Every structure is written in C-alpha cells, then in structure tokens.
Amino acid sequence: MxxxxxxxxxxxxNTRIMAEMVAQGTKNEGAEVDLKEVARVKPEELLNYDGxxxxxxxxxxxxxxxxxxxxDESVKFHGKLEGKVGGAFSSAANIGGGNETTILSILEAMLxxxxxxxxxxSGDHYGPVAINEPDARAKxxxxxxxxxxxxxxxxxxx
Amino acid sequence: MxxxxxxxxxxxxNTRIMAEMVAQGTKNEGAEVDLKEVARVKPEELLNYDGxxxxxxxxxxxxxxxxxxxxDESVKFHGKLEGKVGGAFSSAANIGGGNETTILSILEAMLxxxxxxxxxxSGDHYGPVAINEPDARAKxxxxxxxxxxxxxxxxxxx
Amino acid sequence: MxxxxxxxxxxxxNTRIMAEMVAQGTKNEGAEVDLKEVARVKPEELLNYDGxxxxxxxxxxxxxxxxxxxxDESVKFHGKLEGKVGGAFSSAANIGGGNETTILSILEAMLxxxxxxxxxxSGDHYGPVAINEPDARAKxxxxxxxxxxxxxxxxxxx
Amino acid sequence: MxxxxxxxxxxxxNTRIMAEMVAQGTKNEGAEVDLKEVARVKPEELLNYDGxxxxxxxxxxxxxxxxxxxxDESVKFHGKLEGKVGGAFSSAANIGGGNETTILSILEAMLxxxxxxxxxxSGDHYGPVAINEPDARAKxxxxxxxxxxxxxxxxxxx
Numbered sequence: 001m002x003x004x005x006x007x008x009x010x011x012x013x014n015t016r017i018m019a020e021m022v023a024q025g026t027k028n029e030g031a032e033v034d035l036k037e038v039a040r041v042k043p044e045e046l047l048n049y050d051g052x053x054x055x056x057x058x059x060x061x062x063x064x065x066x067x068x069x070x071x072d073e074s075v076k077f078h079g080k081l082e083g084k085v086g087g088a089f090s091s092a093a094n095i096g097g098g099n100e101t102t103i104l105s106i107l108e109a110m111l112x113x114x115x116x117x118x119x120x121x122s123g124d125h126y127g128p129v130a131i132n133e134p135d136a137r138a139k140x141x142x143x144x145x146x147x148x149x150x151x152x153x154x155x156x157x158x
Numbered sequence: 159m160x161x162x163x164x165x166x167x168x169x170x171x172n173t174r175i176m177a178e179m180v181a182q183g184t185k186n187e188g189a190e191v192d193l194k195e196v197a198r199v200k201p202e203e204l205l206n207y208d209g210x211x212x213x214x215x216x217x218x219x220x221x222x223x224x225x226x227x228x229x230d231e232s233v234k235f236h237g238k239l240e241g242k243v244g245g246a247f248s249s250a251a252n253i254g255g256g257n258e259t260t261i262l263s264i265l266e267a268m269l270x271x272x273x274x275x276x277x278x279x280s281g282d283h284y285g286p287v288a289i290n291e292p293d294a295r296a297k298x299x300x301x302x303x304x305x306x307x308x309x310x311x312x313x314x315x316x
Numbered sequence: 317m318x319x320x321x322x323x324x325x326x327x328x329x330n331t332r333i334m335a336e337m338v339a340q341g342t343k344n345e346g347a348e349v350d351l352k353e354v355a356r357v358k359p360e361e362l363l364n365y366d367g368x369x370x371x372x373x374x375x376x377x378x379x380x381x382x383x384x385x386x387x388d389e390s391v392k393f394h395g396k397l398e399g400k401v402g403g404a405f406s407s408a409a410n411i412g413g414g415n416e417t418t419i420l421s422i423l424e425a426m427l428x429x430x431x432x433x434x435x436x437x438s439g440d441h442y443g444p445v446a447i448n449e450p451d452a453r454a455k456x457x458x459x460x461x462x463x464x465x466x467x468x469x470x471x472x473x474x
Numbered sequence: 475m476x477x478x479x480x481x482x483x484x485x486x487x488n489t490r491i492m493a494e495m496v497a498q499g500t501k502n503e504g505a506e507v508d509l510k511e512v513a514r515v516k517p518e519e520l521l522n523y524d525g526x527x528x529x530x531x532x533x534x535x536x537x538x539x540x541x542x543x544x545x546d547e548s549v550k551f552h553g554k555l556e557g558k559v560g561g562a563f564s565s566a567a568n569i570g571g572g573n574e575t576t577i578l579s580i581l582e583a584m585l586x587x588x589x590x591x592x593x594x595x596s597g598d599h600y601g602p603v604a605i606n607e608p609d610a611r612a613k614x615x616x617x618x619x620x621x622x623x624x625x626x627x628x629x630x631x632x
Contacts, residue, residue: 217384217387217388217391218384218387218388218390218391218424218425218428218429219421219424219425219427219428220378220379220384220421220424220425221378221384222384222388223381223382223384223385223387223388224381226375226376226378226379226380226381226384227381229375229376229381230375230376230380230381232376233375233376256424256428259421259424263377263378263417263421266376266377266378266414266417267376267377267378269377270376270377270414271376
C-alpha cells in the first residue's frame with residue numbers, strides 16, 4: 001500500500017476542492033493519503049511518502065510562490081526523493097490561462113528531484129485543470145490523477 | 159500599414175476557422191493580411207511580412223509536423239526574421255489537452271528567430287485556444303490576437 | 317529484462333553518437349536494446365518495447381519535424397503506449413540554444429501517450445544535452461539516461 | 475531614451491554579476507537603468523519603467539520563490555504593464571540544469587502581463603544562461619540582452 005501526500009495552496013478554495021478529489025482518487029485505489037495545506041508542510045515531510053501530488057492556483061503561468069518556497073527549501077535533502085512518484089494539478093480563471101504551464105512548472109521540479117511522473121492519455125494530459133470552481137469534468141480528472149499516482153506508486157514501492 | 163501572414167494547418171477545419179478570425183482581427187486594425195494553408199507557404203515567403211501568426215492543431219503537445227517542417231526549413235535564412243512580430247494559436251480536443259504547450263512551441267521557434275512576441279493580459283494569455291469547434295469565446299480571442307499583432311507590427315514597422 | 321528502443325534523428329552525427337551511448341547505458345543494466353534511425357521506425361514498432369528513448373537535434377526549440385511525424389502518426393494506436401517508460405535527449409549548437417525545450421517537447425508527447433518518465437537529480441535533469449560533438453560530460457549523461465530508463469522499465473515490466 | 479529596470483535575486487553572486495552586465499548592456503544603448511536586488515523592489519515600482527529585465531538562479535527549473543513573490547504580488551495592478559518590454563536571464567550549476575525553463579518561467583509571467591518579449595537569433599535564444607560563475611561567453615550574452623531590450627523599449631516608447 002502506497003503512502004501518498006497531497007499538498008496544495010488555495011486562496012479561493014478551488015484548488016482545495018481539487019485536492020480533496022485527488023486525495024479521494026488515491027483512496028479509491030487503496031492508498032494511504034495525507035491531505036495538507038502547503039503552509040502546514042515541512043520540507044522534510046516529503047521524505048515520508050511514496051507519492052507526492054502538488055496543487056497550485058495558476059498565478060502568472062507557474063506555481064504560486066508559497067508552493068515554490070516549499071520546493072526551493074527541499075534542496076537541503078536533494079537526491080532523497082529519487083524514484084518517488086509525482087503529480088500536479090491547477091485551477092485557473094480561464095482556458096488558456098497558463099494552467100498547463102503551471103502544472104509543468106511543478107512536474108519539472110519533480111523531475112529535477114529525480115522523481116517519476118506519468119501523463120494521462122485521455123483527459124487533461126499533464127494533470128487536472130479546473131476553470132474556476134471545479135465542475136464534474138475537472139473532478140473526474142482529479143479522481144483519475146489520484147488513482148494513477150496511487151497505482152504507479154504502489155507498483156514502484158512493491 | 160503592417161503586412162501580416164496568417165499561416166495554419168488544419169485537418170478538422172477548426173484551426174482554419176480560427177485562422178480566418180485571426181486574419182479578420184488584423185484587418186480590423188487596418189493591416190494587409192494574407193491567409194494561407196501551410197502546404198502553400200514556401201519558407202522564403204516569411205521574409206515578406208512584418209508579422210507572422212501561425213496556427214496548429216494540438217498534436218501531442220507541440221505543433222503539427224507539417225508546421226514544424228516549415229520552421230525547420232526556414233533555417234536557410236536564419237537571422238533574417240529578426241524583429242518581426244509573431245503570434246500563435248491552437249485548437250485542441252480537450253481543456254488541458256496540450257494546447258498551451260503547442261502555442262509555446264511555436265512562440266519558442268519565433269524567439270529563436272529573434273522575433274518579437276506579446277502576450278495578452280486578459281483571456282488566453284499566450285495565444286487563443288479553441289476546444290473543438292471554435293465558440294464565441296475562442297473567436298473573440300482570435301480577433302484580439304490579430305488586432306494585437308497588427309498594432310505591434312504597425313508600431314515596429316513605422 | 318526490459319526491451320528498449322532508442323530512436324533518433326541525426327544530420328551532423330552528434331545525436332547519433334548520443335544515441336549509441338544511451339543504448340550502451342541500457343545494455344549496462346542488462347536490457348535488450350534496438351537502436352534505430354527515425355526514418356527506419358514504423359509507428360507500430362513502438363508497441364513492441366517496454367521503454368522508448370527518443371533523441372533529436374535542437375531545431376528551433378523543439379524536436380525535428382522528422383521525429384514529430386513519427387509521434388503524430390502514432391495517434392492511430394493512441395492509448396496503447398500507456399505505462400511504458402520514456403526518455404529523451406538532444407544535441408544543440410549552443411548552451412541556452414533551446415535544448416531543454418527540445419527534450420521537454422519529446423517528454424510532453426510521451427506524457428500525452430500516458431507514458432512514465434523520470435528526471436535525474438544530478439547532471440542534465442530532463443535528459444542529456446550535448447553542445448556540438450558530445451564530450452565526456454555529455455556521454456556520461458547519455459549512459460546515465462540509458463541506465464535509468466532500463467532500470468525503471470525493468471521494475472514496471474516485472 | 476528608455477527607462478529600464480534590472481531586478482535580480484542572487485545568493486552565490488553569479489546572478490548578480492549577470493545583472494550588472496545586463497545593466498551595462500542597456501547603458502551601451504543609451505538607456506537609463508536601475509539595478510536592484512529583488513528584496514528592494516516594491517511591485518508598484520515596475521510601473522515606472524519601459525523595460526523590465528528579471529534574473530533568477532535556476533532552482534528546480536523555475537524562478538526562485540523570492541522572484542515569484544514579486545510577480546504574484548504584481549497582480550494588484552494587472553494589465554498596467556501591457557506593452558512594456560521584458561527580458562530574463564538565469565545562472566545554473568549545470569548545462570541542462572533547468573536554466574531554459576527558468577528563463578521561460580519568467581518570460582511566461584511577462585506574457586501574462588501583456589508584455590512584449592524578443593528572442594536572440596544567435597547565442598542564448600530565450601535569454602542569457604551562465605553555468606556557475608559567468609564566463610566571457612555568458613557575459614557577452616548578458617550585454618546583448620541589455621542592448622536588445624533597450625533598443626526595443628526605445629522604439630516602443632517613441
């Protein structure tokens with residue numbers, strides 16, 4: 001059974017709703033999951049999980065600075081996240097609003113940590129995107145991301 | 159008066175509809191515009207314009223190979239497009255479907271040619287995105303892109 | 317034992333040298349590897365491997381059109397590459413020459429196929445980069461990529 | 475005469491050296507330039523310039539959180555930077571170390587502000603990259619960026 005952390009930053013509440021659905025998706029696959037607001041996560045806690053999923057609102061096309069701060073501070077144990085599974089999601093105010101680049105900015109940080117990521121061949125390929133309040137479509141994408149990460153982390157932890 | 163080329167690849171017709179709206183947007187600002195399917199554009203023709211706007215469907219997160227072929231072949235006059243204005247747009251099958259990265263793959267090629275690009279502070283920031291057949295929202299974005307490029311090219315050509 | 321395909325496009329020979337080192341890296345981990353020029357790869361062949369590593373020169377910041385054509389044509393079996401492991405590498409004429417975006421343009425296509433990718437916490441994080449003819453540094457990165465993909469594919473295929 | 479701001483974050487001093495060369499490049503073109511560490515820049519100050527050039531070390535493939543904080547806070551006057559000219563540069567510890575994606579993460583924010591950016595057809599296409607302490611090659615790129623931005627801002631301000 002894989003241990004997954006879902007960490008998010010949310011001001012409007014939209015990214016939090018997504019985070020809850022992602023966490024639910026990991027549970028549906030039998031994973032053990034912790035759901036935390038980014039301000040409550042110490043960098044060292046990232047070491048305790050097999051999979052780490054990070055959500056951020058779309059602010060100027062990349063992750064919010066509060067999320068980047070966590071990642072920048074994780075440099076102190078650089079190399080120790082190697083082989084863990086990563087995923088990302090984002091809420092935005094607009095289609096074409098910088099949401100894909102926000103997700104990729106998180107995934108790129110995960111790759112630089114030596115982490116493993118997986119895309120989705122249907123739906124939101126890089127990670128779930130919600131336009132404003134998450135609708136049924138976006139929630140389905142979030143459940144799918146959680147499931148995908150839980151399954152992959154489960155395989156790699158075995 | 160700026161001379162603008164709108165070049166596109168389209169299989170379903172969605173990107174072609176976007177191209178027509180982008181071209182209309184440039185006309186609304188008084189530009190002279192040519193609208194061409196990519197197969198009918200010789201690389202050398204790019205030299206004849208003050209602004210170049212390129213549209214591609216979203217295929218695997220970057221521009222269609224037919225569009226990339228035109229750009230790869232433009233290497234023979236590398237440096238000669240410096241200072242011209244560029245823009246990009248894309249149609250996709252899905253929100254989060256790779257549309258932003260497709261637009262950026264075109265804009266990156268333009269930057270490597272030394273071209274000048276501009277984002278939009280409202281709407282689709284990097285360039286217009288249509289999800290399937292362009293709706294009123296997407297058409298408005300296309301008109302705005304055409305107008306923006308025509309105005310900027312007009313200023314720089316003066 | 318994982319089966320790996322290394323496919324590349326090369327005009328100057330630099331990307332071919334990288335491809336050979338990547339293939340050697342997979343062998344060093346006990347994988348079975350095929351090394352092929354992109355013109356000799358039919359899209360369907362991609363289905364036969366547990367891991368696919370693609371190399372392209374850096375042309376205008378994304379993969380060469382010859383490589384994109386292979387990926388665009390792979391749409392006919394979209395979804396069938398899900399869970400396979402992917403990697404990418406690129407040769408360029410210059411530091412800051414668009415090499416990282418070229419590698420990411422390949423990795424993004426792989427994510428859209430539902431494939432699994434992994435970064436490196438040391439060295440070239442997204443994938444190996446050579447500036448002109450691959451030097452000792454670049455070759456070491458290529459060996460490392462081959463090894464990393466072979467190990468990950470081996471785990472996932474088990 | 476264009477007014478340019480060069481703003482940077484630097485811990486090792488490498489990005490600061492780059493910032494000084496970029497500022498020198500703008501002066502060589504007759505621009506008036508202010509050079510400031512990011513902690514000393516209030517978001518509102520961005521409104522006072524025709525061109526804004528931002529430098530960041532490469533941390534996990536995107537701009538340092540201290541720089542992102544400035545950009546996130548600039549949302550309060552969103553739309554007011556439209557038409558200003560932007561540029562970006564980054565220092566990194568490694569070729570292929572995430573430096574291009576760091577530069578693009580800054581340029582993407584600028585596009586979302588409606589700003590105008592320009593690539594270089596020779597050298598570092600998206601913006602200058604230094605590997606560790608800036609060498610002669612990197613310094614030349616920095617001078618060129620400063621010059622390019624000053625000239626473009628001069629044209630657009632006229």
